Amino acid sequence: MHERHRDRRQCSLKGRVLIISTLCVACGIWSGLVCPSGGAFPAPSLPIYNNASDPTNAGASYVTSASCAACHPSFFELHNRHGHAQAFQSTNGSAPVYPADVEGPGVPDPPPGFDWSQIAYVLGGYTKGAYFINLDGFLMTTGGTGTSTRWNLANAANGTAPGFTPYEPALVNLSLPHEVNRRFTTGAQAPQPMGPLSQDSRPGIGGTWVEAGVQCEACHGPGSNHVPRPAARDLFVDSSGAQSCRNCHSGSPGLEEGAIPARDGFISARSEWVELKASGGHASFACTFCHDPHRSTTYDRTNAIRNQCRACHTTENMALHDGKVFTHPNGYTEVLSCESCHMPFAGRVVSAAAPEVVGPLARMGDSRTHIFRITTDPIDYTGFFTPDGSQVVRDAQGKAALTADFVCLRCHNDVALPNLSFSVDRASEIAIGVHREF
Numbered sequence: 001m002h003e004r005h006r007d008r009r010q011c012s013l014k015g016r017v018l019i020i021s022t023l024c025v026a027c028g029i030w031s032g033l034v035c036p037s038g039g040a041f042p043a044p045s046l047p048i049y050n051n052a053s054d055p056t057n058a059g060a061s062y063v064t065s066a067s068c069a070a071c072h073p074s075f076f077e078l079h080n081r082h083g084h085a086q087a088f089q090s091t092n093g094s095a096p097v098y099p100a101d102v103e104g105p106g107v108p109d110p111p112p113g114f115d116w117s118q119i120a121y122v123l124g125g126y127t128k129g130a131y132f133i134n135l136d137g138f139l140m141t142t143g144g145t146g147t148s149t150r151w152n153l154a155n156a157a158n159g160t161a162p163g164f165t166p167y168e169p170a171l172v173n174l175s176l177p178h179e180v181n182r183r184f185t186t187g188a189q190a191p192q193p194m195g196p197l198s199q200d201s202r203p204g205i206g207g208t209w210v211e212a213g214v215q216c217e218a219c220h221g222p223g224s225n226h227v228p229r230p231a232a233r234d235l236f237v238d239s240s241g242a243q244s245c246r247n248c249h250s251g252s253p254g255l256e257e258g259a260i261p262a263r264d265g266f267i268s269a270r271s272e273w274v275e276l277k278a279s280g281g282h283a284s285f286a287c288t289f290c291h292d293p294h295r296s297t298t299y300d301r302t303n304a305i306r307n308q309c310r311a312c313h314t315t316e317n318m319a320l321h322d323g324k325v326f327t328h329p330n331g332y333t334e335v336l337s338c339e340s341c342h343m344p345f346a347g348r349v350v351s352a353a354a355p356e357v358v359g360p361l362a363r364m365g366d367s368r369t370h371i372f373r374i375t376t377d378p379i380d381y382t383g384f385f386t387p388d389g390s391q392v393v394r395d396a397q398g399k400a401a402l403t404a405d406f407v408c409l410r411c412h413n414d415v416a417l418p419n420l421s422f423s424v425d426r427a428s429e430i431a432i433g434v435h436r437e438f
């Protein structure tokens with residue numbers, strides 16, 4: 001059954017790419033003309049899933065990903081290497097364990113002065129950095145412990161070395177209410193007046209969950225009806241991503257609809273849904289136009305992106321950077337790609353580049369933005385964010401655009417390319433004609 005399953009999926013994907021390129025050519029947008037449909041991009045055809053509307057699967061209950069693995073072993077294996085599967089772990093008195101065949105992740109020690117028996121859970125630790133939850137269910141802060149309580153993984157691109165750093169020095173206790181923990185657990189339930197108030201009776205945690213991490217049923221809904229009779233195919237598959245991806249990748253619940261939340265001069269972690277809405281040309285795309293939902297962009301980059309930029313933008317050139325390779329004096333190298341400029345690291349999950357790495361003017365966090373558009377106005381990040389710094393500026397059509405300090409200056413600075421170091425003004429000036437053929 002498994003092979004048949006995969007075949008169906010491959011056919012549908014081929015169809016999908018074909019439809020996209022046909023439409024693109026037909027509306028002539030690749031030569032710079034305006035698409036007759038006014039820029040709105042028709043959704044590609046998707047395989048017909050039986051249940052695309054009911055995330056509860058008719059009131060089923062959760063059975064956990066181990067049961068899914070029994071019949072869908074290859075989906076399980078891919079998913080296990082994804083940040084979703086590893087987002088949150090119970091420590092059981094020792095260091096968290098990550099997939100053995102993935103190089104890089106790891107949280108060798110608990111915060112200085114603590115041992116693993118004092119840690120209930122580790123949040124993250126697989127792609128960017130880790131936070132620690134104590135036995136009472138509170139997120140450990142520097143204000144509460146007097147020590148560094150966040151672990152940074154190595155990040156070659158922004159020059160971050162692995163190590164502990166201070167986290168929230170002004171806060172003593174940080175709880176994990178349902179609205180927060182539902183974003184990295186599966187089957188999360190708000191505290192029930194008649195039922196359990198907190199997972200494992202840890203007072204810092206609001207509500208309960210069935211499985212730690214973003215597992216199969218976080219996107220497909222509870223599986224108890226599907227497992228005994230799979231042929232009924234009554235399992236939720238959200239091909240638009242409107243419910244599943246948006247639930248967790250839409251930024252802060254405290255801001256108005258569509259706002260892109262920011263803090264300390266960077267876009268807040270995991271705001272991709274609202275960023276995409278502000279991207280102009282990609283605003284109507286489902287995440288799965290570009291992403292395979294089961295594959296990690298960090299550890300399986302080549303296969304995780306199903307449509308590269310040039311699958312659709314067939315005639316766009318490399319904007320003066322064809323074949324260029326960026327080499328930082330610290331050893332980091334990057335072959336220039338469309339993403340180098342259009343998906344710069346304007347978001348921050350844990351770390352940001354220090355001025356010794358990118359010079360005093362550049363802005364570089366650790367997470368690639370999905371805004372894609374670049375402004376040629378000579379403004380820096382202070383004009384990219386609202387004056388109070390709480391969100392990204394959007395125009396009357398709801399669109400945002402990246403500034404040159406995020407885009408060009410992370411490479412074109414005194415440290416990395418001293419002979420081609422630009423100010424924001426100079427970079428913005430060059431940017432105006434950057435895709436023109438000379």
Ligand code: HEC
Pocket residue numbers: 001005048049050051063064065067068069070071072216217220222223224226227228230231232233234235236237
């Ligand atoms: C007993 C084996 C079995 C188990 C356990 C199982 N599945 Fe399936 N699943 C199948 C089969 C077989 C199909 C294909 C049915 C068909 O196409 O007729 C399927 C189809 C699906 C589909 C596609 C639905 C559609 O509309 O085409 C999804 C999604 C899915 N399974 C996810 C899961 C998840 C998540 C779990 C764990 C909660 C799970 N499965 C557990 C056997 C199983």
Ligand code: HEC
Pocket residue numbers: 005006008009047065068069072075076077079080084214215216217218219220237238239241244288292293294
């Ligand atoms: C982040 C959300 C997410 C998670 C987590 C997830 N899936 Fe999926 N899955 C999707 C989406 C979206 C699709 C729709 C098809 C696509 O875009 O690839 C899908 C499709 C499927 C299908 C149908 C594929 C087909 O034949 O068309 C199966 C089976 C499946 N998932 C199983 C699983 C299993 C098993 C797990 C856990 C090991 C899992 N999924 C975890 C989002 C997810």
Ligand code: HEC
Pocket residue numbers: 081082083084086087123124125126127128182183184185214218219241244245246247248249287288291293295296297298299
């Ligand atoms: C229940 C919440 C939740 C849902 C639903 C969800 N995500 Fe995530 N996603 C997360 C969290 C939390 C992380 C960070 C995991 C980490 O790196 O520790 C993440 C990370 C990712 C990553 C980076 C993973 C890596 O290994 O590099 C991608 C890509 C991603 N999500 C895409 C999607 C897409 C596409 C969907 C919808 C199909 C989706 N997510 C649905 C919570 C969610």
Ligand code: HEC
Pocket residue numbers: 241245249270272273274276282285286287288289290291297301305339343366367368369370
């Ligand atoms: C137009 C294509 C496209 C669309 C649409 C898209 N993504 Fe991405 N996304 C990418 C590419 C390409 C990368 C990987 C860039 C790299 O690291 O090389 C990526 C990376 C990511 C990452 C990891 C970012 C990081 O640096 O850690 C997350 C999380 C993510 N996407 C989530 C989403 C979500 C959620 C959606 C839907 C709201 C979405 N993406 C829609 C192309 C897309």
Ligand code: HEC
Pocket residue numbers: 020029033034035038039040041279280281282289290307308309310311312313338339342343372373374
């Ligand atoms: C699935 C097809 C598809 C993929 C993949 C895709 N794009 Fe697009 N892109 C479009 C369409 C359609 C538009 C809208 C064109 C228009 O409105 O004229 C667009 C518009 C844009 C715009 C202009 C945005 C604006 O409104 O000013 C930029 C920049 C862009 N894409 C960059 C990228 C980059 C970089 C990638 C790869 C990470 C990428 N695209 C991947 C289809 C795609």
Ligand code: HEC
Pocket residue numbers: 032309310313316317318319320321336337338339340341342374375376431432433434435
């Ligand atoms: C060196 C940085 C850089 C690289 C690399 C780059 N771009 Fe751009 N791109 C820009 C800038 C800057 C603009 C805005 C220029 C303007 O508005 O005149 C832009 C504009 C665009 C637009 C909007 C064009 C329009 O007329 O509205 C699209 C689409 C686009 N790029 C796609 C791509 C694709 C696809 C790639 C990879 C093949 C790519 N870019 C590589 C810097 C870059």
Ligand code: HEC
Pocket residue numbers: 320321324325326327334336340341407408409410411412417420427428430431434
């Ligand atoms: C990922 C790093 C990176 C980014 C981002 C980047 N560049 Fe470059 N750029 C390079 C490298 C590397 C070279 C080649 C340097 C050399 O040859 O010594 C280069 C060369 C150039 C040149 C000289 C081209 C030539 O052929 O002589 C210009 C002009 C330039 N970049 C402008 C820009 C502008 C404007 C932006 C932002 C829109 C930008 N770059 C974004 C890395 C980058």
